Structure formats: structure tokens, C-alpha cells
Amino acid sequence: MSSQIRQQQLIEILKEDPAVQVSDLATHFKVSSSTIRRDLNKLEDVGLVRRVHGGALSKTNFVTEPPFEVRKVTHQAEKSEVGKAAASIIDDGLTIFIDGGTTTPFIVPHLNGLNDLTVVTIGLNVAYKLASLQTVRIIQIGGELHRETWVYAGPLSIQALENCGLTFDLAFISAVGVSAKYGATNQILDRIPQKQKAIDLSRKVVVVCDGSKIGQVASARIIPMSAVDILVTDQTAPQPELDEIAKLGPEIMLANQD
Helix, strand or coil, rough: HHHHHHHHHHHHHHHCCCEEEEHHHHHHCCCCCHHHHHHHHHHHHCCCEEECCEEEEEEECCCCCCCHHHHHHCCCCHHHHHHHHHHHCCCCCCCCEHHHHHCCHHHHHHCCCCCCCEECCCCCCHHHCCCCCCCCCECCCCCCCCCCCCCCCHHHHHHHEEEEEEEEEEEEECCCCEEEECCHHHHCHHHHHHHHHHHHHHEEEEEEHHHHHCCCCCCCECCCHHHCCEEECCCCCCHHHHHHHHHHCCCEEEEEEC
């Protein structure tokens, strides 16, 4: 098969699957991984794909994030229900990590009344909401402020997480996309190591997102779904994708479920 024919077939594959792995494509076409990488690089050069570690994303299909100011006012009802459901698994006396984002702040109002709770966060918006809760100990992890998302990120933030000496009973992690095949994914690459450090320090990992994120794929993977303990989402999430995710092991918690 010529490289031109193979690359055309790659484009057709990406129309059906917005994210592909080099290893899977090499097996499919019965060629080496290096051959597939060259094909994908050529497709990237002409603007048809976006190369990511281990594979590629279709530029016509992969999810892109609207501006933060837009995201924080969209799907608010669903995010509120997700936050309430996520908070229901938090008990007195725990030490938890709450990620930044537009869904995680909705956990905070439901922490009122819990005792001896320690919350560690890198989200400036999360910390602002926590400040009104008198019974919660708040630890804000600093670093370089990412103004667009109100999150402290970068190497200083990761170092602070490493040096604080804390471990977490629960880590509530936000994501731009969640799928069975590609796991929880995020668009801002600088945030990935930070999220992964919080995950490493936690006994249980809880991914929180509204239903519009289920089945979506962003540019880089935070964690495979097989390593997630609980996925909290809402009933607008596509059930076939939730069924595939459940096969990998996470408990699926649907907010506002009758």
C-alpha cells in the first residue's frame, strides 16, 4: 500500500474515531510504528490532525474548550447536581484535594456542616468559596496563576504538592473529556502533571464532570478510567459510553438519580 493511500485511509479512520493510537494503527495497517508516525506527521503538516503523545487527534473532531468565562456559566444546573453528588461521599475528618475548574466549585456549598475537614486546592475560585466555611481547614497550593482558569499551575505548584507532606483520602479531579478508550483528558497540557501528582497522593480518585464531557476527548490524558475509583456525572451523559466506562471498574454515580 502506498503512503498516499494509507494516509487517506487514516483520514477516514479519524472521521469515525477522533483520537487514534500509533500502536493500534500500526497493527491495523501491518506496518511499523515509525511508518505511522511519519504518516501522522505529514497529515499534521497539512493541518488535518493534531499530534499528541502516542497518537493523534482529528482537528475536525477533537474537543476544544470555550473560554473560562463562558464555561463557568454553561451547564450550571448539571454542575450543581454533580457537585452535590460528589460532596455526598465526603465525611468528617477527611483530607481531600479539590481540583480547579468550573465544576469542582459546586462541591463546596455542600461541605458546610462537616467537621475536621481539610481541603487542599489549586483553584483560586474554589478557595474563594471555601473561605466562608468556618469548620473547614483550607490549604491553598500556590504557583504561577493561570489567569484564564483561576488555577495555580506550573512546576512551583507541583513542587508545593510534593513538599506539603499531605496525602489525600479523596482527590476530586476535573476533566475536559472522559471516555472509556482514552480516559479522563484535558486541554491545558501544563495542568496534566499537577493533576497526576494529586492523584498519586490520593487513596481514591473521583473524576467529576457534567454529562456533556462524557465521550469527549481532549489533547492529553490525565488518567485511564481503569485507575479511577468513582466517576460523578449527570443523567445527560450518553449511557452507551457510561456502560463502556463501567466495564473498566469505576463506580458510576449519576447526580439527581431517582
